Amino acid sequence: MIDLALLRDEPELVRRSQIARGNAPDTVDAAIESDRSRRTALTAFEELRAEQNAFGKLVAKAPKEEKAALVAQAKQLADRVKQAQQDAGAAAEAAASALERIENVIIDGVPAGGEENFVELRRVGDIPTYDFEPRDHLELGELLGAIDMERGAKVSGARFYFLKGIGARLEIALMNLALDKALANGFTPMIVPTLVRPEIMQGTGFLGEHADEVYRLEAQDMYLVGTSEVPLAGYHKDEIVDLDAGALRYAGWSTCYRSEAGSYGKDTRGIIRVHQFNKLEMFVYTTPEAAEAEHDRLVALQEEMLTALGLSYRVIDVAAGDLGSSAARKFDIEAWVPTQGAFRELTSTSNCTTYQARRLDVRYRPEASPDAQGEKVKTANVATLNGTLATTRWIVALLETHQQADGSVMVPEVLRPYLGGLEVLRPLGWVADADTAQDAADEGAE
Template sequence: MIDPLVLRDDPDLVKRSQVARGHAPETVDAALAADRGRRAAISAFEELRAAQNAFGKTVAQAPKDEKAALVAEAKSLAERVKLAQQAVTGAEAVATEAMSRIENIVIDGVPAGGEDDFVELRRVGDIPIFDFPARDHLALGELVGAIDMERGAKVSGARFYFLRGVGARLEIALMNMALQKALAGGFTPMVVPTLVRPEIMRGTGFLGEHADEVYRLEADDLYLVGTSEVALAGYHKDEILDLSGGPLRYAGWSTCYRREAGSHGKDTRGIIRVHQFNKLEMFVYADPADAEAEHLRLLAWQEEMLQALGLSYRVIDIAAGDLGSSAARKYDVEAWVPTQGAYRELTSTSNCTTYQARRLDIRHRGEGGRTQPVATLNGTLATTRWIVALLETHQQADGSVIVPEALRPYLGLDVLEPLR
């Protein structure tokens, strides 16, 4: 949630953010009204509670012949206190619901608009040009024995796959290369749970508009995560962190699951858009004053990975209307996919400021020792989809694929050769 003080003191700022995201400004008015109702209910309850405490002393000190009447009055007052407490509970529920419709306040400079209104910040690397008919990643993956979509569908259905042989080795090599990059950046490696409780999923903002993308196990009331960001955000729930030594950085390695609802007919060939994949996710708890600088560091680590792998890419600043509810700013890094003649997202990094931390009650001690919410940030350092750009970018005329030099120590191969 956003800072309630910002909502009360600068509602116009919140309205501008909501409008930039494509939401009605009336959501802010509704949240303000609900907040006033909640505070009024609390005030009324506290006044009655104080009166009840004072009256209790009066009853205790009253002469014996007056106590019967006073006790009856005390019971009436107790009933009013009970009703006032119920009113507080109801008002808090209304306020929580109204506040949940207010998404994180976008950072100044984030472009307004929707999916197509991003701002391209830079392009890096030369787009590969081939003097032979280029094969797509699935054709290449089948040639070198790396990808088996047919048996994936037989076992699990559409958008599932097997990585086999050099395909499995390639993914593990990518993850290990990313892990070494993370370790050099001061990240603590984590293997995280992939099933989480509803309050953790809700606290990170994944049960909002895109809840239909999430798998839920109804019998257990647990959710399968679409990113280890969820588990890592919940790791320090209800804690006060020590950030005196700088940000706390974690690198979560996990399998991720997404329903891909609404993607019928999109990217049905190959492993670009699938239900299950592996990912190494960077997650950071930082002092809010350091969050924007940390965001740029995450982006730089992502770019260093793509450059080391010899991939051509661009960095885009995502428009407000295409941000998730928790993100105040997000950069996507899109790699060139030759057979599509387009840049496709390989990785992203988001600054969630204090939005998730307020929901999950994660704080640190700021100036004067007072506790305040931390900022949370996330960014992907490697994932299964990177195989798409790697195979297509480094393919050769005979169907072989040159392994980027930086990846060879992790894979143990210089070339992926077609099966004979």
């Protein structure tokens, strides 16, 4: 949920955020009123309970001849307390429901509107051109023996696939390159659970309007994660973390699962939009004051990765209506996909401010002010951020960008150490020229 003090003190700010996201502004009025009703009901219950406690002491001290009448009064009071408790509980549930409709308050400067209303911040790299008809990533993957969609569908259904041979090696190389980048920048590597409890999924904000995109195991009441952001956000649930030495930075490597609800007919060819993929996700706990600078830092790391891989890309400031409930600001990086003639998302990084931490009760102790004079410092909610550092979809842009006329693919220099020095990915059965083919035939005859 959002900060209740912000809702009460600056309702217009919250209302503007809701409007920018495309939400009804009266959700703010409903949340304020439900919060007020909750507090009123709770106060009434607590006052009656205090009265009941005081009356109980009076009954205990009363003379024997007065006890019967007092006991009867005590029973009537107990009934009123019970009803007040039920009213307070109902008011709390109603308030929680109303507050759930208030998404994280966006940061100043986030563009209003929906998916198409993003703002392009910059482009990096030249759009690749070819003197041949470029193949798409699936055709290249099949030529290389790297991607098998047909058997993926046979085994698991549509939008599943096998990465095999050089395809499997390429993904592992990407992930290891990203892991080394994370390690060099102070991230702690994590292999995370991919099944989480409902309160963790709920706490990160993934069970709102997009809940149908999340896989649920009903018998176990568990959820499959669509990103390691979820378990990493829950890692410090109900804890007071120590930020005295700086931010806590984690790099979570996991398989991710997404039902892709509502995407019928979209990107059905290849591995752009699939139900299962691997990802290395950066996740940061920091102070609210440092969150925006940390956000820029995560974007810079992503750009370093894509530049090193020789990909052309653009950075966009995602519009408010496309942020998701948790993010106060999100930057996407989209790489050029030649056969689509378009930029497609490869990374996303979000500043969730204190929204997730408030729901998961993750706090820290701010530094005491100089005039605190030894007073115990109250805790405050941390800010959380997340960002992709590598994922399966990157293979799409890599294969298409670095393809050659004969169906081979040049390996970016930065990836070669992770592929045993391999410089070129060759189609299955490939031979360089006629002389090489003859030499191969002669060797086979010997």
